[in-house]
Amino acid sequence: MLAPVLIFVYARPEHTKQTIESLSSNYLASETDLFIFSDAPKNEKSIEMVKLVRDYIDTIPDKKIFRSVKIIKSEVNKGLANSIISGVSEIVKLNGQVIVLEDDLITSPDFLNYMNDALKFYENDKKIWSISAYTFDLEFPDKYKSEIYLSYRACSWGWATWKDRWDTVDWKVTDYKTFKKDKRLRDKFNRGGRDMSGMLDAQIAGKIDSWAIRWCYSQFKSDMFTVYPRVSRVRNIGLDGSGTHSGISTRYDTTLNKSTKKCEFDHPELNDIILRLFKDRFGTRFEYFIIWNKILIKKMLRI
Template sequence: MLAPVLIFVYARPEHTRKTIESLASNCLASATDVFIFSDAPKNDKANEKVMLVRDYIDTLSDKKMFRSVKIIKSEFNKGLANSVISGVNEIIKLNRQVIVLEDDLVTSPDFLSYMNDALNFYETDKKIWSISGYTFDLDFPDNYKSEVYLSYRGSSWGWATWKDRWDSVDWQVSDYMIFKKEKSLRDKFNRGGRDMSAMLDAQMDGKIDSWAIRWCYSQFKSDMFTVYPKVSRVKNIGLDGSGTHSGISSRYDTSLNTSTKKCEFDHPELNDIIIRSFKNKFGTRFEYFVIWNKKIIKKMLRI
């Protein structure tokens, strides 16, 4: 049985179309159940584009792209974090594993086979928290032979996990006050990127609304890893200023896998060179707050 795919959409009709059509080009698409969660508009400005997205996804059942398509339309605006948490909660109750996409992710033709094979291979490995379909273009050591690598940090750009991992997350981050004051814990959390502790601070201060940083924090608390491919199966097309939570950037551009060869999974050791290269893709705490403050200023100028 293949893992169901959950797709979270909002107000980007063209991005949504590209996301769904690329997924439909996968060889396992016709055997895959797809659940599309459509959030309601946050304001009148978003209403037209949300309706365009909904008009498009309403046509999918007749197109027979997938084994089945179920569309869940929210009657009120939940925001991305609550949409993802509640949506995954709903579907994972009946499935031991899920694959998750958002509306700005183009996938390679082998994305579904890569994700399903990885889910099956690592399910009983209790050191693995999640599977990522996305990866940066990294420079790997010449002697590194595995087709995947491990990281301390999960990815929200095309990912998969299992029910037992998902159910263990403390979405309230009930021990945050201890973490906030403990430098050794903050430094350890930042092994996945120098921005991580600052992002959790911003989440708990109500400055951002992120499911992903809380997901990563629970991964850190569990001392587990995310499996990444050496060659990406996902490309983010949403860093063009069109998204609610993203600006304009080419920093995370990556090469999409074109090989027809199936990925061979193994149990690689954590590699310090790769971890350092991965970590360097993220900004510092200072950079994070500079970017955040710029966004706040821009929002204030639009009021």
């Protein structure tokens, strides 16, 4: 059995359509169970767009593209964080593993192959927290031969994990008071990006509502890694100002994999050069506050 795919959609019909269509072109689409979670409108502005999204996803089961399609429509607005936490918790309990997408992610044709192969390869490796399908275009060291690399930070743009990892997350971050005052811990958390401690502060202060920073924090506490591909299997099309959870940016543009060759997984060591290149993609703390405050305002307004 392949891992089920969960897609979380809201009020972007054109982005949702592109996400579904690219997934339907995957080599393993016909063998994959698809769960689509549709959040309810938060305000009157979003009613019509949510309706258009729901009208579209209602047509998917009729096309017989996937092994099965189940659509879950919320009657109340949960917001992205609660939608993902509750949706993943429900499905991972039944299946033991999940692959997760949002409504603005284009996947390569081998996305499902990459994800399922990685889930199988690393399932019993207790140093691996999650699998990312997205990656930056990085300049890898000449001597680095692996087709994947490790990072201290999880990714929310096309990811996968297992039930035993998901179940350990403390969504309330009950030890935050200790973390907040400990500079050593804060610096260590920021190994995955200079923005991480500040984002957790913003989450606890109620300035943002992010499941991902809490997911990353639990990874940090567990001292585990996320597997990234050298060549991305996901491209984000949502950083165009169109959505609740995005601003306008080309900062994270990447090249989508076109090769039909299967990814070869192994157990590489952490590479300091790659870790630095990865971390630098998140900029300085000053850049973080300029860029992310614009994005987070849109998140809070949910327009």
